[in-house]
Amino acid sequence: MTRIEEAIKQSKFQDVYQKALVNLIYTANCLRDEQVRILKPFDLLPQHFNVMRILRGRHPKPVCPGEIKEVMLDKANDLTRLLDKLERKGLIQRNLCPTNRRKMDITLTQAGIELLEKMNHMMEQTHETLKGRLSEREAASLSHLLDKLRG
Structure with a gap:
């Protein structure tokens, strides 16, 4: 340590x-x-991974950009650019909302789901490292203290 x-x-x-x-x-x-x-x-950043996880959490329902931004871990990023890259890579699909043409619906593609599974598996290593360094009680205490710090 x-x-x-x-x-x-x-x-x-x-x-x-x-x-x-x-x-x-x-x-x-x-x-x-x-x-x-x-x-x-x-060729992705943690912010791309976060967006993909948000979409996976709602899959197969579409999510609008405002909803994504609301729950992102790092809200300082340009969400449009993040979505542009994910779309160029074929990992997400953007469509106009059928009930509100001013709203964009975003979903993961099958390729996005498959890549996210692969990345989740690799991220598990970090999770396991944390388990090796902190007991469940320490992790719960840390989480509680961080919640308290944010107010």
Whole structure:
């Protein structure tokens, strides 16, 4: 286990709250970097993976962009560009909503479902690593503390 002080070569923090915040950001970035590494062979980013998982959760029902944006883990991204790339790769399909022509319906294609299954399997390795480092009780406690931190 590498302590945050060693990881960023900083021995002093303003207080324990600053240390916790720095540790949280550093750890989140480490986890994101691991996702990027896993998804790189597929030429996709974690945000693409997140969109595909959202669509899979609603499959076979279509989802509109607003609904996707609402539940994305990283809301700062340009959803249109993410969807454009997924569509170019044949992983999603966009159609006009039959009941509201101003609304776009988005669904996963069969190729998207199959690729998502493959990526989910690879992401399982990260999940297993977490299980090896934290007990169920520690993971539940961490989740509770993160919920509390967000208010």
